[in-house]
Amino acid sequence: DAGVTQSPTHLIKTRGQQVTLRCSPKSGHDTVSWYQQALGQGPQFIFQYYEEEERQRGNFPDRFSGHQFPNYSSELNVNALWLGDSALYLCASSFDPDTQYFGPGTRLTVL
Amino acid sequence: QQQVKQSPQSLIVQKGGISIINCAYENTAFDYFPWYQQFPGKGPALLIAIRPDVSEKKEGRFTISFNKSAKQFSLHIMDSQPGDSATYFCAASTLPASKLTFGTGTRLQVTL
Numbered sequence: 077d078a079g080v081t082q083s084p085t086h087l088i089k090t091r092g093q094q095v096t097l098r099c100s101p102k103s104g105h106d107t108v109s110w111y112q113q114a115l116g117q118g119p120q121f122i123f124q125y126y127e128e129e130e131r132q133r134g135n136f137p138d139r140f141s142g143h144q145f146p147n148y149s150s151e152l153n154v155n156a157l158w159l160g161d162s163a164l165y166l167c168a169s170s171f172d173p174d175t176q177y178f179g180p181g182t183r184l185t186v187l
Numbered sequence: 188q189q190q191v192k193q194s195p196q197s198l199i200v201q202k203g204g205i206s207i208i209n210c211a212y213e214n215t216a217f218d219y220f221p222w223y224q225q226f227p228g229k230g231p232a233l234l235i236a237i238r239p240d241v242s243e244k245k246e247g248r249f250t251i252s253f254n255k256s257a258k259q260f261s262l263h264i265m266d267s268q269p270g271d272s273a274t275y276f277c278a279a280s281t282l283p284a285s286k287l288t289f290g291t292g293t294r295l296q297v298t299l
Contacts, residue, residue: 080230109286109287111287116292117291117292118193118276118278118289118290118291118292119231119276119287119289120289121286121287121288124285124286132285132286134286166230166231168287174219174221174236174280174282174283175221175233175236176221176233176287177233178223178230178231178232179230180228180229180230181229181230
């Protein structure tokens, strides 16, 4: 049973560019959450998708947007990248009301 | 506003010893408290979790102690092993499946 998968593994962008990160949830999971983890910090909640709708959002600007597809996979889009967006972006999926399972993350570097 | 405070920032324990990591929260609406283990270059992996209707939960060498009145909870790792060397994060959320608020992490090193 495959766990949560994310692509790409690593990504390098320059300031002002746009990026799209992808996540496939664990089999049977219908809820996807995205987190940003800066180096040496705990993950910070960006938003959560359920039934293709954004259900919750953290304290992130509108430059961060997302989408969930009918097969429950999800994308995270970040526009107008700046240096501070460099981080590990984590996707977590869930079906139970509590347990969230994380993927390996996408390491984004903005130059 | 940091809603979950975690200490210590780093911890060195000898093999076979007990590792203890503490967390304190502010939001009394939190009702789910998981601990995650993260190895370098990997995503966080769920280790153990507790809900506030119990004061302690044990799974193998890992135990969560929960003090609702003090708004504190802790992770105890018994018989610590070098393979336990990782960063540990406490977290909190409201059910169901709400956003997780993480602590700042504790880097644990278990020496031989």
